[in-house]
Amino acid sequence: MALAVALQASLRIRERRIPLELANGDALESVLTRDLLAVEAISDGDPITSILLLDADGRRLWHGAGPRLPRSYCDAIDGGEIGPCAGSCGTAAYLGRPIYVSDIATDPLWADYRDLALPHGLLSCWSTPIRDEQGTILGTFAIYHRTIGNPSADEVEAIAMITNHVAHAILRSRTAETHEQRASRQNRDRPFLKLVRDDNGLDACVGSVNLLLRAAKLHSLADQVENCAAKSESKSEAEALRKIARRCRKLISAIRTQVAT
Structure with a gap:
């Protein structure tokens, strides 16, 4: 006792x-x-x-x-x-x-x-x-x-x-x-999300891009967007789509830089 x-x-x-x-x-x-x-x-x-x-x-x-x-x-x-x-x-x-x-x-x-x-x-x-x-x-x-x-x-x-x-x-x-891991992941994601938000009209894409980013499918996304731009009959729409594709490529570059460091 x-x-x-x-x-x-x-x-x-x-x-x-x-x-x-x-x-x-x-x-x-x-x-x-x-x-x-x-x-x-x-x-x-x-x-x-x-x-x-x-x-x-x-x-x-x-x-x-x-x-x-x-x-x-x-x-x-x-x-x-x-x-x-x-x-x-x-x-x-x-x-x-x-x-x-x-x-x-x-x-x-x-x-x-x-x-x-x-x-x-x-x-x-x-x-x-x-x-x-x-x-x-x-x-x-x-x-x-x-x-x-x-x-x-x-x-x-x-x-x-x-x-x-x-x-x-x-x-x-x-x-x-x-x-702690969740906070660390959010801190890693923040620079990439900022790259997306810098362009007007892309805020709505943040959630989808972030999910695609986690699934490592940005290359595929950029290709699909560029294909859509090539098929678009609207010049403004095509340019907007190419802008998203360029942003995806920029995100890929940022990711590679982050991994390298």
């Missing part, structure tokens, strides 16, 4: 700080590292914590954070494929349930990984899937110990609190990244 109370207080502090850290541009690994260090600081038994993130294909786990795990060990398991016999984390992600391995040296789930863990004194590993609100697995949270054993009831409760907190941190980070 004392562990749960202390953990709740610590995680509440982290909850308040995470939005500011992300707003300041801190990487997800830095945010999760602070979470893990806060958890380890109030835990008994010198636990070594780790977070692995499941890739978009749902096949492999990649390093998320593990401030006290040996770097060589983190590198060795980075990108490991999940499966029914893939250590604690790979199996937990595959089966979608906690996997508590009390003795890495003898548990068959660690047959392919124990030679990586044991030289570092990692003797037990308890891993739990990290899920979002819809139940989708985002990754795994693991606790390693340099002793053999299973988690107590209090520790299982604490693990549930931690995984819930970590899930929120991961989702906040992804939301912040999405907003």
